[in-house]
């Protein structure tokens with residue numbers, strides 16, 4: 001009897017071992033910090049119930065953004081903000097809509113511990129990685145030390161810094177001088193973006209985010225229905241009420257819904273908003289003077305602007321229409 005149960009145990013152990021072996025051996029064994037960071041980014045091991053990973057809310061197909069207005073954490077907990085893309089973040093000087101993290105290394109540990117997201121204290125996450133024979137081996141090979149909070153944040157940050165996407169029709173036109181890379185409409189849209197539509201008053205620089213450290217109030221705070229005070233949550237300054245980080249516009253055509261609260265589902269709704277913000281939020285608090293009067297864009301001009309924004313989509317995301 002004893003012998004049989006021992007045998008069963010051994011067989012079960014072999015089964016479990018071979019199962020976990022196949023799980024990891026299907027993937028490449030990471031050789032670099034970026035490859036290790038990528039593995040961690042996709043691994044639910046970093047959430048309390050091992051049910052979600054970074055990639056649950058930052059989905060590769062959507063330029064590592066989310067498709068729900070506000071993200072859903074472990075046990076279906078609803079967050080209060082929209083998950084931004086984690087592509088083209090290497091040139092940004094701050095992270096989160098309110099800029100509360102100043103480096104990607106620091107940022108990476110915050111969602112792990114956040115009770116509304118992965119809900120796993122960072123020291124528990126580190127312990128799990130140390131208890132995992134394979135991760136222990138990978139960290140030792142790559143960082144020459146056991147997993148700790150610092151090298152965990154570093155690996156994920158290094159992976160995120162590889163996610164730069166400048167292979168776009170816009171670059172083909174503007175950088176590689178290929179005049180037929182974008183449509184006439186998109187070209188007019190770029191003119192509008194820089195002129196009549198006033199977009200470049202805030203969205204400028206290589207990623208159209210003024211370096212990712214500039215916070216502006218576009219009127220999505222009214223103290224009633226719209227209650228997220230944005231940058232002021234961090235600075236406590238009344239001037240910052242309703243200000244949010246100027247977001248990167250790279251791949252914006254595939255990162256809907258939009259804004260810190262995911263209020264707009266389509267790019268066209270965003271453009272309609274900027275065209276006449278009062279129509280959608282009539283009593284904003286502290287709205288930026290750049291948005292003080294309607295733009296009076298024609299239907300064609302709205303379409304042009306949208307086509308320009310679409311030209312910022314990296315070619316890896318362009319699929320043939322169904």
Ligand code: HEC
Nearest residue numbers: 053054057071072073081082083084095096097108111117
């Ligand atoms: C439950 C969904 C969820 C999970 C899981 C999640 N995130 Fe996020 N992420 C968000 C949301 C929502 C925001 C914006 C929050 C805010 O600004 O307050 C965000 C913001 C970010 C940003 C800032 C981007 C910018 O431009 O400011 C980065 C980088 C990021 N997450 C990386 C990660 C990493 C790395 C992990 C895994 C360790 C992760 N996220 C897990 C939802 C999630």
Ligand code: HEC
Nearest residue numbers: 197198199202216220244245246247258259260274288290
């Ligand atoms: C006064 C500065 C300012 C101006 C002018 C401005 N934006 Fe923005 N833009 C922002 C800020 C700040 C946000 C984030 C606001 C929020 O979430 O509350 C934003 C968000 C966006 C988003 C959503 C991005 C995302 O990932 O959710 C798009 C698209 C956008 N702007 C396009 C434009 C276009 C097109 C114009 C011109 C018609 C324009 N912006 C004019 C500052 C500005």
